[in-house]
Amino acid sequence: MAGEAGLRRMLAVVDLLIDAVDEESLLPALLPLLLRAVPGDSVVWTPHPDPVGRPLTLPAGLLGRDALKTFACVSSPDPLVTRTTSGSGTSGSGAPMLRSALRTHGQYHALAAYADVYRVIGAEHQLAMAFTAGYVGGAPRRVCLAINRSGKGGARDFADHDLATAALLRARLSHALNRLAPPTPELVTDREAAVLDLVARGLTNQQVAHRLAISPRTVDKHLEHAYAKLRVGGRVEAANAWRARALL
Incomplete structure (x- = not known):
């Protein structure tokens, strides 16, 4: 963690998760606190499966329908997306990962997803992770979470203390979302x-x-x-x- 201020920001998220009574009321308060705990310009919260079909973002409306359709078509070669959604890699399923740890800046800019989506939403630097969040239809539900920094004003990439904070919060997010989820349904015959x-x-x-x-x-x-x-x-x-x- 980066000092006492960073610890206070993380504890604010933990307190909110402890007091939460349902996911619907939790998320509007949670996303701003996440952006304070792991400082960034925007955050994208994507559950899968998602009955709404659109991720929750801060700022709101960051990804429109056209951007989501484009992303679905061009995201498959993106190693950060692959790693977050599949959970592959040496650091464990869905563990926090920096984009810069997987590709150079030039390789990132060469991705079709950068030109069509990431550059548009100001995602010059990214930290992404995934965690379980209850069940849907008897199958595990996952949330993919991405925090973005635009790079404007000389903003730097995420650092080791950001990864450490994200790792601590990831376990607590998963625990809270599993607690708030409906009970696991019986198995069908x-x-x-x-x-x-x-x-x-x-x-x-x-x-x-x-x-x-x-x-x-x-x-x-x-x-x-x-x-x-x-x-x-x-x-x-x-x-x-x-x-x-x-x-x-």
Whole structure:
């Protein structure tokens, strides 16, 4: 940590996490504190799977729909994105990492994602990490967190004490988000999984029944039990949750 002031900034985040009662009310207060604890110009909070489909950012609206579509197309060669989302690397799954530790400044500028997205949002220097944050549809939910510095005014890259702070906060963020998440749902049976697989592919109950050689009423019963286990209210939510689980 970088001195007493840095410790106070980190403890402010910890206090907020301890007192949080739900994720929805936590995040608007959390992001500004994160930018103080690990000083930066912007932060991007991206859960996966994400029912909203857009990350939460500070400043708000940092990434519009066009920027997100572009990012989805050009981000695959980006080593920091790959490392954060896949959790590969010697320092552990999702551990804090500096962009400068993976590529030179010139290599970073050569990425298509830099010209089309990072330069636009002022992400000259980046620190990124990921952590578990409960479950969706029985599958682990992850949050990818990126803190950016624009480099304006001579702002320097993140330092070792920023990495140390991020590592300490990462464990506490994961603990808090897992605590605030709904309870882990029961596991679906093999038969329920087979029904959900076909429903997620768009088949009707009659088509599912024909494919599995069971009655439509039995399909209804399997879905009823699966809805409760996945903690969803209907067919569309169940299909979305099951597809998200398959991706994870």
